[in-house]
Amino acid sequence: MNITESANQHWQQRADKVLVGSYSRYPAAIISGKGCRLKDANGKDYLDFLSGIAVCALGHCHPAVNAAISRQAEQLVHISNLYYTRPQIELAEILVAQSFADKVFFCNSGAEANEAAIKMARIHSDARRYKIISLKGSFHGRTLATVAATGQPKFHQGFEPLPEGFVHAPFGDLAALEALVDDMTCAILCEPIQGESGVLPLSKQYLQGIREICNKFKLLLIFDEVQTGMGRTGKLFAHQHTDIIPDIITLAKALANGLPIGAMMTTEDIAASMIPGTHASTFGGNPICCAAGVATLQQVLSEGFLERVINQGQYLQKCLARMTGCFPALLTGSRGKGLLIGATLTSEGIAKGPEIVDKMFSRGVLINFAGNAVLRFAPPLTVTKDEIDEMCIVLGEVLLETEKSRQNTLQ
């Protein structure tokens, strides 16, 4: 390292030489974390209101999860799915006990969980039906099939031809959705709250309408709960805020509080369409990831945990309502559920969105700008009111600065 560069710059330069540049990254190498706090290579502290994009739901380096990881690492790190392992079975038992589902398939990511759901819908359908309808603005992953399911053209560009059989319905329009159903449709795939496109909730009536279309045409209803699951919205799964029962749900992100794991969950009847050899994953259901998943679920399902998520979420929304009152030229309000919250912006606010996020970063608070629409807040579910206050003070300072520069340019 030469003496004029900081430790962060040192890592950035080494990274730029050897890593594929598929991410735009903030100029910080994060070296450690505890709860909602992070430290970078220069020794600067951050308050994390993104938690690895809704992954570290219990905060960084949670002691119970770390203990489970260490214990399992001493016992067995990997054995193929040619054999049974205890952590995989225990994790599936908890997920089944807490949901409509009877059976679980484990994989390693959200995209893989959705791939499993897509393959399940196709293999389960009669008459080789294969088409899947998803929604415009949706995000379902970056593999070829899940990117085809993703209803945002910017993610398709340059990767054509995409796998066939994916169509996108305009958001919020049940008649248009129904009009897309044909003889070859086998499923509808949607997120209860669209996360990546700006924390956009689907209303109960809309979800109910989608369920009814599925019933009418014998389609499977697949909820992508990769981001909304695991307590993020104040229920273990977001669809549990309604009484709608899906046929398949997919999980990943927070399932093991930071270790890579995904899950596709479904009913006994649908699961029966996959037999030995139909689908597989070498690492899927890895013992360490599953042990971490069990420890994570034990915390999320502990007495009072999910109520606290609702309370903290309401507290955060109150702070954002105050901010909206102070800065009406930039903010219009907030939306979302539990601790998946988007602060909605005016058109001027949207133009300033990336700058607001950068200024928050400079002041040591991590949030992001989602879907070119909202400031997204997805802190660890263990966040305290003091930490929410701390974030809001910084947000207030940044919005004030942004508002002042906006007024200066108006003059």
Ligand SMILES: *Cc1c(COP(=O)(O)O)cnc(C)c1O
């Ligand atoms: C993050 C996300 C995915 C993709 O998950 P990966 O683990 O990155 O493959 C899929 N669906 C939703 C709703 C997501 O938020």
